[in-house]
Amino acid sequence: MLLPSFAFSTARSVEEALELWACLPDAAYLAGGTDLLPQLRLGKRAHRNLIDLKRIQSLSRIRETEAGLAIGAAVPLADIARHPAVREHYPLLVECCRRVGAWPLQNRATLAGNICNASPAADTAVALLTLEAGVIAVSPEGERVISVTGLFRGPGQTCLRPGELVTEVVLPHASAGWHGSYQRLSRRQGMDLATVGVLVASSNGGAPPRHRVSLAAVAPTPLRVADAEALLDREGPRAARRAGELARDRCRPITDLRGSAEYRREMVGVLVARGVAALSGPSGIVVPGAGGPGPRTPDPGPQSQGERP
Amino acid sequence: MNQTISLRVNGLPETHEVPANQTLLQFLRETLDLTGAKEGCNEGECGACLVLLDGRAVNACLTLAVEADGREVTTIEGLGHAGDLHPLQAAFLKHAAVQCGFCTPGMIIAALGLLRDNPDPSEEDVRWAMSGNLCRCTGYRQIIDAVQEAAAAMRGDPAPEAAP
Ligand SMILES: Cc1cc2nc3c(=O)[nH]c(=O)nc-3n(C[C@H](O)[C@H](O)[C@H](O)COP(=O)(O)OP(=O)(O)OC[C@H]3O[C@@H](n4cnc5c(N)ncnc54)[C@H](O)[C@@H]3O)c2cc1C
Ligand code: FES
Ligand code: FES
Numbered sequence: 001m002l003l004p005s006f007a008f009s010t011a012r013s014v015e016e017a018l019e020l021w022a023c024l025p026d027a028a029y030l031a032g033g034t035d036l037l038p039q040l041r042l043g044k045r046a047h048r049n050l051i052d053l054k055r056i057q058s059l060s061r062i063r064e065t066e067a068g069l070a071i072g073a074a075v076p077l078a079d080i081a082r083h084p085a086v087r088e089h090y091p092l093l094v095e096c097c098r099r100v101g102a103w104p105l106q107n108r109a110t111l112a113g114n115i116c117n118a119s120p121a122a123d124t125a126v127a128l129l130t131l132e133a134g135v136i137a138v139s140p141e142g143e144r145v146i147s148v149t150g151l152f153r154g155p156g157q158t159c160l161r162p163g164e165l166v167t168e169v170v171l172p173h174a175s176a177g178w179h180g181s182y183q184r185l186s187r188r189q190g191m192d193l194a195t196v197g198v199l200v201a202s203s204n205g206g207a208p209p210r211h212r213v214s215l216a217a218v219a220p221t222p223l224r225v226a227d228a229e230a231l232l233d234r235e236g237p238r239a240a241r242r243a244g245e246l247a248r249d250r251c252r253p254i255t256d257l258r259g260s261a262e263y264r265r266e267m268v269g270v271l272v273a274r275g276v277a278a279l280s281g282p283s284g285i286v287v288p289g290a291g292g293p294g295p296r297t298p299d300p301g302p303q304s305q306g307e308r309p
Numbered sequence: 310m311n312q313t314i315s316l317r318v319n320g321l322p323e324t325h326e327v328p329a330n331q332t333l334l335q336f337l338r339e340t341l342d343l344t345g346a347k348e349g350c351n352e353g354e355c356g357a358c359l360v361l362l363d364g365r366a367v368n369a370c371l372t373l374a375v376e377a378d379g380r381e382v383t384t385i386e387g388l389g390h391a392g393d394l395h396p397l398q399a400a401f402l403k404h405a406a407v408q409c410g411f412c413t414p415g416m417i418i419a420a421l422g423l424l425r426d427n428p429d430p431s432e433e434d435v436r437w438a439m440s441g442n443l444c445r446c447t448g449y450r451q452i453i454d455a456v457q458e459a460a461a462a463m464r465g466d467p468a469p470e471a472a473p
Contacts (some may be wrong), residue, residue, distance in 0.1 A: 001351065007310045008329035008375045037332075038352050048327075050377065078365070102441025105353060107365040108372070124354050190440025191354050307418065 001041050001245035004268070010052045011126055014059070014167055017051055018140060021163045021177040024049040029165060032073060033110035034101070059167060062086070063186040067134065068172040068287060073112035073165075077124070078103065089176035092201055096127035102190035112166040115151060118158045118221070119193070125152070125222035126182065126199040126214040139164040152221035177204025181278045183271040187258065193217065195258040197269045198247070198253065200275025208236065213272060217253035218264050227251045228272065242268035314378040318343070319387030327374040334358045336374035337384060345385035345414045353389065356442030357411060359418040363367070366422030367378050368441075385414035388421070397421060400459035401452070408446035416442050422457045428464050 009024065013016035021027045027049040030036055034299040039045045053059055059074035062083050069085055077097040080086055087094055091307065100106055100114065100123050114124045128148040135146045137160055146171075151158050180201030186192040196309070197216030202209040213225045213233035227250070251262035315324040318341060327336055334351075337343045339358065349357035351370045358369040361383035389395035394402070397417045407413050416439065423430055423438040430438070435456050444452065 003330040003332065005310065005328070005330050008312060008373065032371075033373070033376075034353060034368075037373075041352070043336065094438050098437075101353065102356070103438050104359055104368050105371075106365045106423070107362075107367050108420075177314070251378050 003037065003041050004043070004046065006040070008052065009048050009049065012053050013056060014138060014165060017053060017056065017165055018163070020049075020051045020141065021165070024051070027051055027163075029053055029116075031110040031113040031116075032076060032105075034105055034109045035113060035119075052300075053165075058259050063246070065170065068105055070136070070168040070170045073110060073167055073169070075110060077106040077109050077111065077114075081106065088173075090131060090171050091179055092130055092199065093124065093127040093171065096123045096199070099182060099184055100125045105191070106191050106241065111169050115148065115169070116158060116160065116166060119152075120155055120220055120268035121182070121193040121197065121217035122222055123182075123194060123197060124215060126197055126216045127167065129222055129224050129260075130180075130199055130201045130212045131178060131215040132170050134170040134172070134176075135166055136168045136170065137164045137166050138197055143167075145170075149224070154220045175229075178202070179204065179279075180212075183275050183278075184216075185259075185267060185271070186197040193258065196253075196264050196271060198268060198271035198275055200272060200279065201299060202232075202279050208233065211276075213247055213275070215247060215251055215268060217258075217259055218253040218268055220252065223250070225272075232276065237276050237280050241269075243276060247272045299302045310426075312375050312378075314375055316377050316380050316382060318382045319384060329373065330376055331374045332370055333360065333362075333372040333374050333377050333382070334369035336377075337369060337382070343384050343386050344417075347411055347414060349411070349415075354441075354443070356415040356419060356439075359402060359415040359422075359442070361418060361422060364422070364425060366419050377440040379461040383418075383421075385417055388417065397424075397456070400455040400462065404451045404455040404458065405433040406451040412442060412444040412446075416444065416452055420459065422462060423456070424460055429461060430457070446470055 009020050011020055015153045026047050028047040030050040054074045059072040061072050063070050081094045081097040100109055111124055114122050120296055133148045136145055153159055178201045183198045185195045195219045196218055199214045201212045211229050213228045216222045225247045228246040231239050232243050248265055248269035251268050253261040255261045310329050311326045312329055313326050327441050337346055346360050347357035349355035353371045359366050360369045389398050396437050397420055401407050408471045419439050420444050435453050
């Protein structure tokens with residue numbers, strides 16, 4: 001199927017992207033295009049103008065800021081997953097990036113695109129919820145920071161205003177070292193959205209450790225389960241099964257081609273319990289294949305982040 | 310709406326006027342007549358369309374031709390030729406990792422992208438890097454073996470003993 005006709009513009013700066021959006025009719029920002037292009041092709045969305053963000057230098061880097069590690073909106077997931085600081089401090093994000101589609105897709109797809117698309121099954125969203133990440137969004141009215149927790153409104157819906165541009169996703173320093181595992185069921189290993197995704201994590205050090213439980217593909221948005229977290233904080237791993245039951249009661253799954261609502265609900269209970277058990281497993285960290293085809297020489301450096309202009 | 314793009318494809322400079330809504334896959338196949346990259350699903354699911362864009366494996370069906378402006382594209386045609394095969398091509402032949410051949414260009418490009426980053430991948434690494442490539446014929450075992458043998462050849466490891 002051919003793509004419908006549109007015009008293509010390249011923004012060189014954030015200001016230019018905002019200006020282009022304001023003066024071009026029916027415009028959409030284009031990051032990796034892995035959601036947008038299929039949606040255009042299938043007629044799920046229509047845009048007369050695409051504004052490419054990948055040549056904006058300031059969006060193509062990962063940098064330390066006062067608030068935390070800031071990941072530019074044009075950095076592909078593959079570069080995030082191999083970045084030394086992300087690998088060292090935010091292994092949960094590495095694991096979730098590596099579960100999006102498959103590697104060639106991760107060479108294009110971005111974190112900002114994954115959350116702006118706001119699929120209930122967005123794999124990186126559960127890591128960002130767990131890490132209590134912030135999203136920096138700019139518009140002609142100025143810049144604001146939105147907590148990922150408040151970003152999602154429903155399937156395909158966020159609280160971003162029309163034309164508002166995400167520039168960075170910020171991983172707070174306070175979330176460094178959180179570890180755990182992403183328990184994900186899908187019909188096929190690569191290139192399939194999660195049928196159910198459950199991320200169970202605990203804090204680094206601090207006695208007693210704190211816990212977070214985030215779910216994907218079992219409600220209109222990715223979500224956290226506060227009462228399961230509080231129970232685990234109080235009682236630790238022996239409350240695994242009951243935490244699973246709480247999460248099972250909190251989710252609101254639907255039936256679709258990937259699985260029935262009943263199946264998803266039951267699996268949430270099972271996977272939360274498994275996730276808790278994995279916390280006290282051999283290393284406490286389960287990152288399947290995280291050693292994967294990362295570069296032999298670890299530091300790709302900020303210059304090589306994203307696409308070169 | 311047409312736009313002029315200049316890029317290098319398999320090392321050669323190309324300048325063309327392309328419609329903004331043309332995919333890189335259409336451009337390669339229809340304008341440049343490079344039909345090695347295949348259109349399987351046209352939605353990112355099968356990997357038959359993989360090419361290297363600035364050295365990284367990407368789905369050409371999910372990339373616009375205009376996005377490749379100023380960049381370097383490598384397709385399967387940019388590897389070896391009959392009589393002078395790339396180690397990956399030679400290993401695919403040797404291991405019978407090719408049956409109908411439809412998935413093969415994408416498989417080899419995925420493997421090439423992997424080996425550029427990681428010259429000594431474990432089997433798990435190979436499976437992971439190629440999980441976006443579907444093959445309806447071989448059952449994958451031969452493909453994995455071929456990639457690992459090619460990796461050894463490209464590293465310059467001594468060839469394995471012939472099976473008794
Ligand atoms: C075959 C296939 C398999 C997939 N598998 C998975 C999977 O397993 N898990 C998963 O979570 N997803 C999956 N996806 C979905 C998709 O790849 C991800 O959601 C990806 O992260 C989207 O990022 P992108 O950069 O490609 O976004 P785009 O397609 O470029 O953009 C997505 C949306 O966000 C908007 N946008 C992008 N960047 C910005 C910005 N900076 N500011 C404001 N708006 C912006 C765009 O206008 C568009 O509406 C899959 C897709 C395909 C085609
Ligand atoms: S044709 Fe591109 S992934 Fe199938
Ligand atoms: S050889 Fe036929 S699809 Fe792989």
